[in-house]
Amino acid sequence: MIEIDEKKLIRCPVCEAVNIDRGANSSCRRCGCIIYKHQRFTTQKSWAYLITAIIAYIPANLYPMLTTKQFGSGESSTILGGIVMLWEHGSYPIAMVIFFASIVIPVLKFLILIYLLISVKYPLGKDKRVNKHKMYYLTEAIGPWSMIDVFVVAILAALIHLANIQIIAGTAATAFALSVFFTLLAAHAFDERLIEGRV
Amino acid sequence: MKLENEDALDHYIICRQCHTLHEEIPIREGTKACCSECGGVLYRYDSKLAEHGLALSISGLILFILANIFPLVQIEILGHEQFITIPKTVLSLFESGFYLVGLICAFLVFIFPLMIFLIYSVLFALLKMEKGEKIIKDLLVLLSHIMPWSMSDIFFVSILVALVKLIGYAQIHMGVSFWALIGFVVLDLYVTRNLHVYEMWMLRKRIFFKERENDRD
Ligand SMILES: [Zn+2]
Ligand SMILES: [Zn+2]
Numbered sequence: 001m002i003e004i005d006e007k008k009l010i011r012c013p014v015c016e017a018v019n020i021d022r023g024a025n026s027s028c029r030r031c032g033c034i035i036y037k038h039q040r041f042t043t044q045k046s047w048a049y050l051i052t053a054i055i056a057y058i059p060a061n062l063y064p065m066l067t068t069k070q071f072g073s074g075e076s077s078t079i080l081g082g083i084v085m086l087w088e089h090g091s092y093p094i095a096m097v098i099f100f101a102s103i104v105i106p107v108l109k110f111l112i113l114i115y116l117l118i119s120v121k122y123p124l125g126k127d128k129r130v131n132k133h134k135m136y137y138l139t140e141a142i143g144p145w146s147m148i149d150v151f152v153v154a155i156l157a158a159l160i161h162l163a164n165i166q167i168i169a170g171t172a173a174t175a176f177a178l179s180v181f182f183t184l185l186a187a188h189a190f191d192e193r194l195i196e197g198r199v
Numbered sequence: 200m201k202l203e204n205e206d207a208l209d210h211y212i213i214c215r216q217c218h219t220l221h222e223e224i225p226i227r228e229g230t231k232a233c234c235s236e237c238g239g240v241l242y243r244y245d246s247k248l249a250e251h252g253l254a255l256s257i258s259g260l261i262l263f264i265l266a267n268i269f270p271l272v273q274i275e276i277l278g279h280e281q282f283i284t285i286p287k288t289v290l291s292l293f294e295s296g297f298y299l300v301g302l303i304c305a306f307l308v309f310i311f312p313l314m315i316f317l318i319y320s321v322l323f324a325l326l327k328m329e330k331g332e333k334i335i336k337d338l339l340v341l342l343s344h345i346m347p348w349s350m351s352d353i354f355f356v357s358i359l360v361a362l363v364k365l366i367g368y369a370q371i372h373m374g375v376s377f378w379a380l381i382g383f384v385v386l387d388l389y390v391t392r393n394l395h396v397y398e399m400w401m402l403r404k405r406i407f408f409k410e411r412e413n414d415r416d
Binding site: 001002006010011015016020029031032091093094098131133145147152154155158160161162164169177178181184188192195 | 216
Protein backbone atom coordinates (compact mmCIF):
# COMPACT_ATOMS: atom_id res chain seq x y z
CA MET A 1 0.00 0.00 0.00
CA ILE A 2 1.24 3.43 -0.83
CA GLU A 3 -0.20 6.74 0.19
CA ILE A 4 -0.49 9.31 -2.59
CA ASP A 5 -1.44 12.94 -2.38
CA GLU A 6 -4.11 13.50 -5.03
CA LYS A 7 -2.67 16.93 -5.76
CA LYS A 8 0.61 15.32 -6.76
CA LEU A 9 -0.93 13.46 -9.67
CA ILE A 10 -0.15 14.69 -13.17
CA ARG A 11 -1.18 13.65 -16.63
CA CYS A 12 1.42 12.55 -19.14
CA PRO A 13 1.05 14.94 -22.10
CA VAL A 14 1.87 12.15 -24.54
CA CYS A 15 -0.08 9.07 -23.46
CA GLU A 16 -2.41 10.60 -20.86
CA ALA A 17 -1.43 8.14 -18.14
CA VAL A 18 -1.81 9.38 -14.59
CA ASN A 19 1.62 9.78 -12.99
CA ILE A 20 2.99 10.78 -9.63
CA ASP A 21 4.70 14.13 -9.86
CA ARG A 22 8.35 13.59 -8.99
CA GLY A 23 9.56 16.99 -10.06
CA ALA A 24 12.40 17.39 -12.51
CA ASN A 25 13.18 14.68 -15.03
CA SER A 26 10.40 12.30 -14.18
CA SER A 27 9.57 9.98 -17.00
CA CYS A 28 6.12 8.55 -17.65
CA ARG A 29 5.62 5.10 -16.17
CA ARG A 30 3.68 3.95 -19.24
CA CYS A 31 5.22 5.51 -22.35
CA GLY A 32 8.59 6.45 -20.92
CA CYS A 33 8.49 9.97 -22.30
CA ILE A 34 10.31 12.45 -20.11
CA ILE A 35 7.56 14.63 -18.74
CA TYR A 36 9.48 17.66 -17.61
CA LYS A 37 12.93 17.66 -19.03
CA HIS A 38 13.33 21.37 -19.53
CA GLN A 39 11.56 22.16 -16.35
CA ARG A 40 13.35 25.39 -15.64
CA PHE A 41 13.21 26.63 -19.19
CA THR A 42 9.60 25.92 -20.02
CA THR A 43 8.36 29.46 -19.75
CA GLN A 44 11.44 30.87 -21.45
CA LYS A 45 11.08 28.52 -24.39
CA SER A 46 7.39 29.26 -24.70
CA TRP A 47 8.04 33.02 -24.47
CA ALA A 48 10.71 32.80 -27.17
CA TYR A 49 8.37 31.00 -29.58
CA LEU A 50 5.51 33.34 -28.76
CA ILE A 51 7.56 36.49 -29.34
CA THR A 52 8.82 35.10 -32.67
CA ALA A 53 5.20 34.40 -33.62
CA ILE A 54 4.11 37.92 -32.73
CA ILE A 55 7.02 39.46 -34.66
CA ALA A 56 6.17 37.33 -37.70
CA TYR A 57 2.54 38.41 -37.42
CA ILE A 58 3.48 42.05 -38.12
CA PRO A 59 4.83 41.57 -41.69
CA ALA A 60 2.02 39.07 -42.23
CA ASN A 61 -0.39 41.97 -41.96
CA LEU A 62 1.68 44.63 -43.71
CA TYR A 63 2.81 42.76 -46.82
CA PRO A 64 0.46 41.52 -49.54
CA MET A 65 -1.06 38.09 -49.03
CA LEU A 66 -1.74 37.63 -52.69
CA THR A 67 -1.25 39.47 -55.95
CA THR A 68 -3.74 39.22 -58.79
CA LYS A 69 -2.20 39.88 -62.19
CA GLN A 70 -4.82 40.62 -64.78
CA PHE A 71 -3.83 41.49 -68.35
CA GLY A 72 -0.50 42.87 -67.25
CA SER A 73 -1.65 44.99 -64.35
CA GLY A 74 -1.06 43.70 -60.87
CA GLU A 75 -3.16 44.23 -57.79
CA SER A 76 -1.99 43.24 -54.32
CA SER A 77 -4.04 42.85 -51.23
CA THR A 78 -3.14 42.36 -47.60
CA ILE A 79 -5.09 40.14 -45.22
CA LEU A 80 -7.20 43.02 -43.96
CA GLY A 81 -7.58 44.47 -47.46
CA GLY A 82 -8.80 41.10 -48.71
CA ILE A 83 -11.38 40.90 -45.95
CA VAL A 84 -12.65 44.42 -46.70
CA MET A 85 -12.85 43.58 -50.40
CA LEU A 86 -14.83 40.41 -49.75
CA TRP A 87 -17.18 42.33 -47.46
CA GLU A 88 -17.76 45.02 -50.08
CA HIS A 89 -18.52 42.37 -52.68
CA GLY A 90 -21.17 40.98 -50.36
CA SER A 91 -19.39 37.70 -49.50
CA TYR A 92 -20.16 38.19 -45.83
CA PRO A 93 -19.77 34.58 -44.61
CA ILE A 94 -16.36 34.16 -46.29
CA ALA A 95 -15.25 37.56 -45.03
CA MET A 96 -16.23 36.47 -41.52
CA VAL A 97 -14.43 33.12 -41.82
CA ILE A 98 -11.20 34.80 -42.98
CA PHE A 99 -11.58 37.51 -40.35
CA PHE A 100 -11.91 34.94 -37.59
CA ALA A 101 -9.18 32.67 -38.91
CA SER A 102 -6.62 35.35 -39.70
CA ILE A 103 -7.26 38.08 -37.14
CA VAL A 104 -9.43 36.96 -34.21
CA ILE A 105 -7.92 33.51 -33.58
CA PRO A 106 -4.21 34.51 -33.80
CA VAL A 107 -4.68 37.62 -31.65
CA LEU A 108 -6.84 35.74 -29.14
CA LYS A 109 -4.22 33.01 -28.97
CA PHE A 110 -1.42 35.53 -28.38
CA LEU A 111 -3.43 37.15 -25.59
CA ILE A 112 -4.38 33.87 -23.90
CA LEU A 113 -0.79 32.59 -24.04
CA ILE A 114 0.56 35.90 -22.71
CA TYR A 115 -2.02 35.80 -19.92
CA LEU A 116 -1.17 32.19 -19.05
CA LEU A 117 2.56 32.81 -19.18
CA ILE A 118 2.30 35.88 -16.93
CA SER A 119 -0.18 34.31 -14.54
CA VAL A 120 2.08 31.34 -13.79
CA LYS A 121 4.83 33.71 -12.68
CA TYR A 122 2.80 36.44 -11.03
CA PRO A 123 -0.57 35.30 -9.69
CA LEU A 124 -3.19 37.72 -10.93
CA GLY A 125 -6.24 38.58 -8.87
CA LYS A 126 -9.48 36.66 -9.41
CA ASP A 127 -7.40 33.94 -11.04
CA LYS A 128 -9.26 31.22 -9.21
CA ARG A 129 -12.44 31.83 -11.13
CA VAL A 130 -10.92 31.07 -14.51
CA ASN A 131 -10.29 27.48 -15.47
CA LYS A 132 -6.93 27.94 -17.11
CA HIS A 133 -6.79 24.34 -18.26
CA LYS A 134 -9.92 24.90 -20.29
CA MET A 135 -8.49 28.09 -21.72
CA TYR A 136 -5.34 26.27 -22.74
CA TYR A 137 -7.35 23.42 -24.24
CA LEU A 138 -9.36 25.95 -26.24
CA THR A 139 -6.28 27.64 -27.71
CA GLU A 140 -4.90 24.24 -28.71
CA ALA A 141 -8.18 23.34 -30.38
CA ILE A 142 -8.81 26.55 -32.34
CA GLY A 143 -5.20 27.49 -33.09
CA PRO A 144 -4.66 25.48 -36.29
CA TRP A 145 -7.71 27.06 -37.94
CA SER A 146 -5.74 30.22 -38.55
CA MET A 147 -3.96 28.35 -41.35
CA ILE A 148 -7.07 28.78 -43.54
CA ASP A 149 -5.90 31.90 -45.32
CA VAL A 150 -2.50 30.41 -46.18
CA PHE A 151 -4.18 27.32 -47.65
CA VAL A 152 -6.65 29.46 -49.59
CA VAL A 153 -3.81 31.44 -51.14
CA ALA A 154 -1.97 28.23 -52.02
CA ILE A 155 -5.09 26.78 -53.67
CA LEU A 156 -5.86 29.95 -55.62
CA ALA A 157 -2.26 30.29 -56.75
CA ALA A 158 -2.18 26.68 -57.94
CA LEU A 159 -5.54 26.99 -59.67
CA ILE A 160 -5.13 30.30 -61.42
CA HIS A 161 -2.00 30.72 -63.44
CA LEU A 162 -3.04 31.44 -66.97
CA ALA A 163 -1.29 33.68 -69.45
CA ASN A 164 -3.64 36.57 -68.78
CA ILE A 165 -4.74 36.02 -65.24
CA GLN A 166 -2.44 34.91 -62.46
CA ILE A 167 -2.72 34.75 -58.72
CA ILE A 168 0.60 34.78 -56.93
CA ALA A 169 1.13 34.19 -53.22
CA GLY A 170 2.64 37.14 -51.38
CA THR A 171 5.37 37.60 -48.79
CA ALA A 172 2.72 37.73 -46.09
CA ALA A 173 1.89 34.06 -46.71
CA THR A 174 5.36 33.03 -45.51
CA ALA A 175 5.22 35.37 -42.53
CA PHE A 176 1.74 34.20 -41.61
CA ALA A 177 2.56 30.51 -41.90
CA LEU A 178 5.61 31.08 -39.71
CA SER A 179 3.51 32.97 -37.18
CA VAL A 180 0.98 30.14 -36.92
CA PHE A 181 3.76 27.57 -36.73
CA PHE A 182 5.52 29.37 -33.86
CA THR A 183 2.28 29.96 -31.97
CA LEU A 184 1.61 26.23 -32.12
CA LEU A 185 5.14 25.55 -30.90
CA ALA A 186 4.71 28.06 -28.07
CA ALA A 187 1.50 26.35 -26.97
CA HIS A 188 3.11 22.91 -27.12
CA ALA A 189 6.14 24.11 -25.17
CA PHE A 190 3.89 25.53 -22.50
CA ASP A 191 3.99 23.17 -19.60
CA GLU A 192 0.43 22.52 -18.49
CA ARG A 193 1.64 21.78 -15.01
CA LEU A 194 2.75 25.40 -14.73
CA ILE A 195 -0.91 26.35 -14.59
CA GLU A 196 -1.25 24.68 -11.21
CA GLY A 197 1.73 26.61 -9.96
CA ARG A 198 3.41 23.45 -8.76
CA VAL A 199 6.85 24.25 -10.11
CA MET B 200 -5.70 8.44 -1.43
CA LYS B 201 -4.36 4.91 -0.93
CA LEU B 202 -3.20 2.62 -3.71
CA GLU B 203 -1.72 -0.84 -3.86
CA ASN B 204 1.09 0.19 -6.15
CA GLU B 205 1.87 2.72 -8.83
CA ASP B 206 0.35 0.60 -11.60
CA ALA B 207 -3.02 0.98 -9.91
CA LEU B 208 -2.94 4.54 -11.25
CA ASP B 209 -4.09 3.01 -14.53
CA HIS B 210 -7.56 2.95 -13.01
CA TYR B 211 -7.55 6.71 -12.87
CA ILE B 212 -7.89 9.30 -15.60
CA ILE B 213 -7.36 13.03 -15.62
CA CYS B 214 -9.79 14.95 -17.84
CA ARG B 215 -7.95 16.36 -20.83
CA GLN B 216 -10.05 19.51 -20.83
CA CYS B 217 -10.27 20.60 -17.22
CA HIS B 218 -7.76 18.35 -15.42
CA THR B 219 -10.15 16.84 -12.89
CA LEU B 220 -9.13 13.45 -11.53
CA HIS B 221 -11.60 10.61 -12.08
CA GLU B 222 -11.63 6.95 -11.20
CA GLU B 223 -12.19 4.71 -14.17
CA ILE B 224 -15.32 2.60 -13.90
CA PRO B 225 -16.45 -0.22 -16.20
CA ILE B 226 -19.06 1.00 -18.66
CA ARG B 227 -21.41 -0.78 -21.01
CA GLU B 228 -20.42 -1.71 -24.57
CA GLY B 229 -20.73 1.22 -26.96
CA THR B 230 -21.14 3.86 -24.29
CA LYS B 231 -18.83 6.62 -23.14
CA ALA B 232 -17.81 8.08 -19.81
CA CYS B 233 -17.95 11.85 -19.47
CA CYS B 234 -16.31 14.27 -17.06
CA SER B 235 -18.62 15.36 -14.26
CA GLU B 236 -17.05 18.82 -14.20
CA CYS B 237 -16.93 19.86 -17.84
CA GLY B 238 -18.79 17.16 -19.74
CA GLY B 239 -15.81 16.27 -21.91
CA VAL B 240 -15.53 12.65 -23.05
CA LEU B 241 -13.10 10.67 -20.88
CA TYR B 242 -13.15 7.27 -22.57
CA ARG B 243 -15.35 4.87 -24.47
CA TYR B 244 -15.74 1.15 -24.36
CA ASP B 245 -15.77 -0.88 -27.53
CA SER B 246 -14.89 -4.57 -27.25
CA LYS B 247 -14.20 -4.69 -30.99
CA LEU B 248 -11.96 -1.62 -30.96
CA ALA B 249 -9.15 -3.25 -32.96
CA GLU B 250 -11.47 -4.55 -35.71
CA HIS B 251 -13.39 -1.28 -36.01
CA GLY B 252 -10.18 0.74 -35.92
CA LEU B 253 -8.56 -1.41 -38.60
CA ALA B 254 -11.56 -1.13 -40.91
CA LEU B 255 -11.76 2.63 -40.43
CA SER B 256 -8.05 3.28 -40.90
CA ILE B 257 -7.81 1.19 -44.06
CA SER B 258 -10.85 2.94 -45.55
CA GLY B 259 -9.17 6.20 -44.57
CA LEU B 260 -5.99 5.23 -46.41
CA ILE B 261 -7.91 4.29 -49.55
CA LEU B 262 -9.84 7.57 -49.50
CA PHE B 263 -6.59 9.48 -48.90
CA ILE B 264 -4.95 7.89 -51.94
CA LEU B 265 -8.04 8.62 -54.08
CA ALA B 266 -8.10 12.19 -52.82
CA ASN B 267 -4.50 12.67 -53.89
CA ILE B 268 -4.38 11.19 -57.38
CA PHE B 269 -7.48 12.63 -59.00
CA PRO B 270 -8.31 16.29 -59.72
CA LEU B 271 -9.79 18.08 -56.75
CA VAL B 272 -11.56 20.84 -58.61
CA GLN B 273 -11.60 21.94 -62.17
CA ILE B 274 -12.31 25.49 -63.23
CA GLU B 275 -13.08 27.09 -66.53
CA ILE B 276 -11.89 30.63 -66.85
CA LEU B 277 -11.87 32.63 -70.09
CA GLY B 278 -12.15 29.43 -72.09
CA HIS B 279 -9.16 27.83 -70.35
CA GLU B 280 -9.48 24.78 -68.21
CA GLN B 281 -7.42 24.29 -65.08
CA PHE B 282 -7.49 21.68 -62.39
CA ILE B 283 -5.66 21.06 -59.16
CA THR B 284 -4.74 18.02 -57.14
CA ILE B 285 -3.50 18.16 -53.56
CA PRO B 286 0.15 17.43 -54.50
CA LYS B 287 -0.05 19.98 -57.33
CA THR B 288 -1.19 22.68 -54.90
CA VAL B 289 1.86 22.08 -52.74
CA LEU B 290 4.22 21.78 -55.70
CA SER B 291 3.06 25.04 -57.22
CA LEU B 292 4.10 26.78 -54.01
CA PHE B 293 7.60 25.40 -54.50
CA GLU B 294 7.58 26.41 -58.15
CA SER B 295 6.80 30.00 -57.30
CA GLY B 296 9.62 30.08 -54.76
CA PHE B 297 7.64 29.69 -51.56
CA TYR B 298 9.77 26.89 -50.20
CA LEU B 299 8.97 27.43 -46.55
CA VAL B 300 5.20 27.67 -46.95
CA GLY B 301 5.38 24.78 -49.41
CA LEU B 302 7.22 22.65 -46.90
CA ILE B 303 4.84 23.53 -44.07
CA CYS B 304 1.81 22.80 -46.26
CA ALA B 305 3.31 19.53 -47.51
CA PHE B 306 3.64 18.33 -43.94
CA LEU B 307 0.27 19.60 -42.71
CA VAL B 308 -1.94 18.37 -45.53
CA PHE B 309 -0.01 15.45 -46.98
CA ILE B 310 2.77 13.85 -44.93
CA PHE B 311 1.18 13.97 -41.46
CA PRO B 312 -2.33 12.80 -42.43
CA LEU B 313 -0.79 9.95 -44.44
CA MET B 314 1.55 9.00 -41.59
CA ILE B 315 -1.29 9.06 -39.07
CA PHE B 316 -3.46 6.67 -41.04
CA LEU B 317 -0.51 4.39 -41.81
CA ILE B 318 0.33 4.28 -38.10
CA TYR B 319 -3.32 3.63 -37.19
CA SER B 320 -3.49 0.73 -39.66
CA VAL B 321 -0.31 -0.88 -38.34
CA LEU B 322 -1.38 -0.28 -34.73
CA PHE B 323 -4.81 -1.83 -35.07
CA ALA B 324 -3.41 -4.74 -37.09
CA LEU B 325 -0.88 -5.43 -34.33
CA LEU B 326 -3.52 -5.08 -31.61
CA LYS B 327 -5.74 -7.47 -33.53
CA MET B 328 -2.94 -10.03 -33.79
CA GLU B 329 -1.97 -9.34 -30.19
CA LYS B 330 1.67 -8.94 -31.11
CA GLY B 331 4.43 -6.35 -30.79
CA GLU B 332 3.97 -4.83 -27.35
CA LYS B 333 7.08 -2.67 -27.76
CA ILE B 334 6.30 -1.45 -31.31
CA ILE B 335 2.76 -0.58 -30.27
CA LYS B 336 4.16 1.58 -27.52
CA ASP B 337 6.56 3.41 -29.86
CA LEU B 338 3.85 3.93 -32.47
CA LEU B 339 1.39 5.30 -29.91
CA VAL B 340 3.99 7.79 -28.71
CA LEU B 341 4.77 8.85 -32.28
CA LEU B 342 1.06 9.13 -33.03
CA SER B 343 0.46 11.48 -30.08
CA HIS B 344 3.29 13.70 -31.25
CA ILE B 345 2.07 14.17 -34.82
CA MET B 346 -1.71 14.17 -34.22
CA PRO B 347 -1.98 17.91 -33.49
CA TRP B 348 -0.19 18.70 -36.76
CA SER B 349 -2.59 17.10 -39.21
CA MET B 350 -4.81 19.66 -40.91
CA SER B 351 -6.87 17.90 -43.58
CA ASP B 352 -10.11 19.29 -42.20
CA ILE B 353 -8.79 22.85 -42.27
CA PHE B 354 -7.47 22.32 -45.79
CA PHE B 355 -10.90 21.16 -46.87
CA VAL B 356 -12.60 24.27 -45.46
CA SER B 357 -9.94 26.31 -47.28
CA ILE B 358 -10.94 24.70 -50.57
CA LEU B 359 -14.54 25.74 -49.96
CA VAL B 360 -13.45 29.29 -49.15
CA ALA B 361 -11.29 29.46 -52.28
CA LEU B 362 -14.15 28.18 -54.43
CA VAL B 363 -16.62 30.70 -53.04
CA LYS B 364 -14.10 33.42 -53.85
CA LEU B 365 -14.04 32.19 -57.44
CA ILE B 366 -17.80 32.11 -57.96
CA GLY B 367 -18.61 34.64 -60.62
CA TYR B 368 -15.14 34.57 -62.16
CA ALA B 369 -15.01 30.98 -63.24
CA GLN B 370 -17.07 27.88 -63.79
CA ILE B 371 -16.34 25.30 -61.15
CA HIS B 372 -16.54 21.53 -61.43
CA MET B 373 -15.81 19.27 -58.50
CA GLY B 374 -13.48 16.39 -59.27
CA VAL B 375 -13.44 12.83 -57.93
CA SER B 376 -10.91 13.82 -55.28
CA PHE B 377 -13.25 16.41 -53.84
CA TRP B 378 -15.70 13.72 -52.79
CA ALA B 379 -12.92 11.40 -51.66
CA LEU B 380 -11.51 14.23 -49.56
CA ILE B 381 -14.91 14.82 -47.92
CA GLY B 382 -14.99 11.13 -47.05
CA PHE B 383 -11.46 11.26 -45.73
CA VAL B 384 -12.09 14.35 -43.59
CA VAL B 385 -15.25 12.85 -42.10
CA LEU B 386 -13.38 9.64 -41.31
CA ASP B 387 -10.44 11.59 -39.92
CA LEU B 388 -12.72 13.58 -37.62
CA TYR B 389 -14.55 10.44 -36.55
CA VAL B 390 -11.34 8.57 -35.83
CA THR B 391 -9.67 11.40 -33.88
CA ARG B 392 -12.83 12.01 -31.86
CA ASN B 393 -13.80 8.42 -31.18
CA LEU B 394 -10.71 6.26 -31.19
CA HIS B 395 -8.62 8.03 -28.65
CA VAL B 396 -5.04 6.99 -27.90
CA TYR B 397 -6.15 6.53 -24.30
CA GLU B 398 -8.39 3.64 -25.32
CA MET B 399 -5.60 2.10 -27.34
CA TRP B 400 -3.29 2.19 -24.31
CA MET B 401 -6.04 0.51 -22.27
CA LEU B 402 -6.55 -2.14 -24.95
CA ARG B 403 -2.80 -2.76 -25.10
CA LYS B 404 -2.76 -3.27 -21.36
CA ARG B 405 -5.75 -5.64 -21.47
CA ILE B 406 -4.15 -7.75 -24.19
CA PHE B 407 -0.60 -8.03 -22.93
CA PHE B 408 -1.33 -8.24 -19.22
CA LYS B 409 -3.82 -11.01 -19.77
CA GLU B 410 -1.17 -12.81 -21.78
CA ARG B 411 1.41 -12.39 -19.03
CA GLU B 412 -0.97 -13.73 -16.45
CA ASN B 413 -1.72 -16.72 -18.63
CA ASP B 414 2.01 -17.35 -18.91
CA ARG B 415 2.34 -17.38 -15.17
CA ASP B 416 -0.42 -19.94 -14.67
ZN1 LIG C 1 3.11 8.80 -20.94
ZN1 LIG D 1 -13.42 17.77 -17.38
